[in-house]
Amino acid sequence: MPVKKKRTTITDIATHFGISITAVSFILNNKAKAKGISDALSKKVLKFAGEVNYRPNALAKSFRTGKTNIIGLLIEDISNPFFATVARLIEERAYERGYRIIYCSTNNDTKKTKELIRMFHDQYVDGYIIAPPEGIETSIRQLSSDGKPVVVFDRYNSRFQTDQVIINNYESVLQAMQHLIDNGYRHIGFVTIESKQSQMTERYRAYQDIIAANGMKEYVLQLPFAASDHVSITAGIKHFCEEHPVLDALFFCNNYLGVYGLEAIKSLDSRSVSQFGIISFDDHDLFRLYSPTITVIDQPIEEMTGRILDLLFRRIQEGDSQSPSVETLKTQLVVRESSGPKK
Amino acid sequence: MPVKKKRTTITDIATHFGISITAVSFILNNKAKAKGISDALSKKVLKFAGEVNYRPNALAKSFRTGKTNIIGLLIEDISNPFFATVARLIEERAYERGYRIIYCSTNNDTKKTKELIRMFHDQYVDGYIIAPPEGIETSIRQLSSDGKPVVVFDRYNSRFQTDQVIINNYESVLQAMQHLIDNGYRHIGFVTIESKQSQMTERYRAYQDIIAANGMKEYVLQLPFAASDHVSITAGIKHFCEEHPVLDALFFCNNYLGVYGLEAIKSLDSRSVSQFGIISFDDHDLFRLYSPTITVIDQPIEEMTGRILDLLFRRIQEGDSQSPSVETLKTQLVVRESSGPKK
DNA sequence: TTGAATTACTAAAACGTTTTAGTTTAGTTC
DNA sequence: GAACTAAACTAAAACGTTTTAGTAATTCAA
Numbered sequence: 001m002p003v004k005k006k007r008t009t010i011t012d013i014a015t016h017f018g019i020s021i022t023a024v025s026f027i028l029n030n031k032a033k034a035k036g037i038s039d040a041l042s043k044k045v046l047k048f049a050g051e052v053n054y055r056p057n058a059l060a061k062s063f064r065t066g067k068t069n070i071i072g073l074l075i076e077d078i079s080n081p082f083f084a085t086v087a088r089l090i091e092e093r094a095y096e097r098g099y100r101i102i103y104c105s106t107n108n109d110t111k112k113t114k115e116l117i118r119m120f121h122d123q124y125v126d127g128y129i130i131a132p133p134e135g136i137e138t139s140i141r142q143l144s145s146d147g148k149p150v151v152v153f154d155r156y157n158s159r160f161q162t163d164q165v166i167i168n169n170y171e172s173v174l175q176a177m178q179h180l181i182d183n184g185y186r187h188i189g190f191v192t193i194e195s196k197q198s199q200m201t202e203r204y205r206a207y208q209d210i211i212a213a214n215g216m217k218e219y220v221l222q223l224p225f226a227a228s229d230h231v232s233i234t235a236g237i238k239h240f241c242e243e244h245p246v247l248d249a250l251f252f253c254n255n256y257l258g259v260y261g262l263e264a265i266k267s268l269d270s271r272s273v274s275q276f277g278i279i280s281f282d283d284h285d286l287f288r289l290y291s292p293t294i295t296v297i298d299q300p301i302e303e304m305t306g307r308i309l310d311l312l313f314r315r316i317q318e319g320d321s322q323s324p325s326v327e328t329l330k331t332q333l334v335v336r337e338s339s340g341p342k343k
Numbered sequence: 344m345p346v347k348k349k350r351t352t353i354t355d356i357a358t359h360f361g362i363s364i365t366a367v368s369f370i371l372n373n374k375a376k377a378k379g380i381s382d383a384l385s386k387k388v389l390k391f392a393g394e395v396n397y398r399p400n401a402l403a404k405s406f407r408t409g410k411t412n413i414i415g416l417l418i419e420d421i422s423n424p425f426f427a428t429v430a431r432l433i434e435e436r437a438y439e440r441g442y443r444i445i446y447c448s449t450n451n452d453t454k455k456t457k458e459l460i461r462m463f464h465d466q467y468v469d470g471y472i473i474a475p476p477e478g479i480e481t482s483i484r485q486l487s488s489d490g491k492p493v494v495v496f497d498r499y500n501s502r503f504q505t506d507q508v509i510i511n512n513y514e515s516v517l518q519a520m521q522h523l524i525d526n527g528y529r530h531i532g533f534v535t536i537e538s539k540q541s542q543m544t545e546r547y548r549a550y551q552d553i554i555a556a557n558g559m560k561e562y563v564l565q566l567p568f569a570a571s572d573h574v575s576i577t578a579g580i581k582h583f584c585e586e587h588p589v590l591d592a593l594f595f596c597n598n599y600l601g602v603y604g605l606e607a608i609k610s611l612d613s614r615s616v617s618q619f620g621i622i623s624f625d626d627h628d629l630f631r632l633y634s635p636t637i638t639v640i641d642q643p644i645e646e647m648t649g650r651i652l653d654l655l656f657r658r659i660q661e662g663d664s665q666s667p668s669v670e671t672l673k674t675q676l677v678v679r680e681s682s683g684p685k686k
Numbered sequence: 687t688t689g690a691a692t693t694a695c696t697a698a699a700a701c702g703t704t705t706t707a708g709t710t711t712a713g714t715t716c
Numbered sequence: 717g718a719a720c721t722a723a724a725c726t727a728a729a730a731c732g733t734t735t736t737a738g739t740a741a742t743t744c745a746a
Binding site (some may be wrong): 353364400402403407 | 733
Binding site for chain 3 (some may be wrong): 717718719720721722723724725726727728729730731732733734735736737738739740741742743744746
């Protein structure tokens with residue numbers, strides 16, 4: 001039977017020295033000088049607090065101040081390597097600054113995300129980092145109009161009144177497509193997910209533009225979002241390839257489409273991966289090591305998480321005096337074997 | 344300038360009806376009947392609370408009760424696919440039961456982990472899920488002797504006085520090795536990480552035993568934990584292969600060793616992946632799709648996370664009346680191309 | 687018609703901290 | 717020695733909730 005040993009409180013310390021808890025509080029919060037507490041007393045109290053291993057009751061503190069030192073992280077799926085890496089870097093950097101992370105996966109589900117935002121709000125998180133699904137504008141505007149620090153990333157929406165960190169989707173795809181075209185591919189399939197969100201529409205717009213500019217034909221597979229499981233995506237892509245035997249290249253709009261795309265191609269009877277020009281958005285161990293190695297558009301995740309936290313902490317510290325800023329980062333086209341000159 | 348609109352409190356509701364906050368509290372906490380509050384009043388209050396969208400102040404509640412509905416998750420690295428999947432499933436199941444997750448990556452660093460445990464303790468998390476590094480016994484014993492619900496997973500340690508969920512490492516490796524031997528491999532390299540922890544020592548012990556039982560020779564590469572970066576692991580494995588040209592098979596002790604191992608083999612001048620029998624611990628997209636596809640020992644992550652949370656919630660609800668239980672789950676050997684009969 | 691039991695409520699303390707608005711003492715100035 | 721200032725501290729409220737220990741009014745049994 002565990003004995004609940006009471007933790008030392010500020011009151012214990014105060015009574016030990018026969019002084020007021022006010023004094024102890026000031027001293028422990030580095031306000032001794034400012035509040036005119038003598039050095040002698042400060043020293044004594046600090047020494048004692050160290051000896052008894054005093055740890056402030058974070059709940060009492062949070063309750064009193066309304067600050068929790070917790071940041072809410074809302075992403076599509078923590079088990080997706082892109083978001084897992086984001087989560088890792090955010091956690092590390094936040095930890096250094098004394099913040100912890102509560103995360104939740106949204107599955108890109110609007111209703112669930114709204115619930116999660118409310119839940120985070122109820123928990124008094126100090127800031128929000130969100131990769132938003134569709135239809136979440138009002139929830140997010142509500143947050144920022146309540147004065148909560150929010151940084152949105154991965155998907156841009158001009159109607160959010162918050163800081164945003166995104167990448168140059170349009171230019172990235174343009175560059176990737178140009179690279180394929182330069183290498184002789186003329187029938188490039190574009191595999192994407194049904195979505196009205198910027199990251200996907202921008203990628204698609206780039207594809208359309210460059211296909212049109214080169215007088216080529218569009219081959220688009222837009223997978224319904226609902227069917228985002230392994231089996232139906234793979235089947236969908238396989239069917240797409242079989243339907244269009246003329247295809248000589250494929251562009252995949254994100255990492256899991258790329259992964260499942262390779263799986264689908266592998267299952268084709270008639271053709272192999274090396275017979276396609278292939279580029280995928282997002283890097284992945286698989287793309288680096290596959291044979292052929294797969295060309296990717298690599299997002300600058302370190303820079304991205306750095307910027308996200310800079311913006312968030314600026315807002316946490318300075319309040320919302322600043323007007324929202326949108327930062328667009330550049331991706332890198334990592335050319336590998338899969339996009340070499342068409343044979 | 345955002346107007347801080349005060350949230351409705353229990354007191355607001357009480358004064359609105361001219362009743363006591365006690366009554367309101369009882370009603371909102373479903374204790375109306377038990378505490379003899381009339382149905383009529385209950386109904387009125389609940390209706391009103393709904394109308395004004397009353398949300399209890401979680402901080403006040405936590406402060407008062409000492410319960411936060413937050414679970415601390417300590418894992419080696421959230422960006423590792425195995426742990427990312429664990430995190431995903433734990434989050435989902437915990438959320439269903441009204442709990443949130445705070446996570447931190449330990450990097451398997453003892454000092455950092457001790458800090459993190461203290462930090463979680465300071466934050467009054469309601470329970471701990473920990474994949475512990477070495478040297479953390481006393482911290483964990485301290486937690487459980489304080490009556491905190493703790494479930495340890497992935498690494499077994501008989502000195503923890505907590506619930507533990509692990510897998511049958513010894514038998515898994517035995518089975519995998521037997522499979523290689525049955526398929527004609529006689530010079531099997533064992534690539535592992537320097538570690539005194541059960542999951543690694545058990546895997547190694549199985550290797551030793553079966554090698555000895557078959558009168559074969561051991562080839563072991565034990566990488567120093569400190570050098571766990573991409574470059575030095577890959578270089579280490581490459582060197583190991585070059586040093587022992589007789590090797591006809593390789594066993595990798597976890598997913599990233601497997602991934603980097605494939606990369607290392609790929610960089611060899613003399614030999615290719617298909618010339619080795621290969622098995623890796625942990626599944627991964629890469630292993631499923633590589634050519635050849637890679638045989639793996641797959642951990643039952645769904646079952647594992649399910650058991651972890653069952654044990655944790657049992658302890659959260661029932662206190663530590665139960666003596667600690669250790670659950671050992673079975674892995675599955677997923678046979679793929681890489682371990683086919685030796686050519 | 688008294689006393690007990692039941693029903694329907696409430697007053698107030700408590701949780702540990704921060705912070706406002708002081709008070710007390712000693713020293714300084716004229 | 718009165719008035720002011722500065723230094724060093726403190727009393728008490730406040731945050732929003734839960735919970736203990738009640739009270740008051742009504743009903744019921746004898």
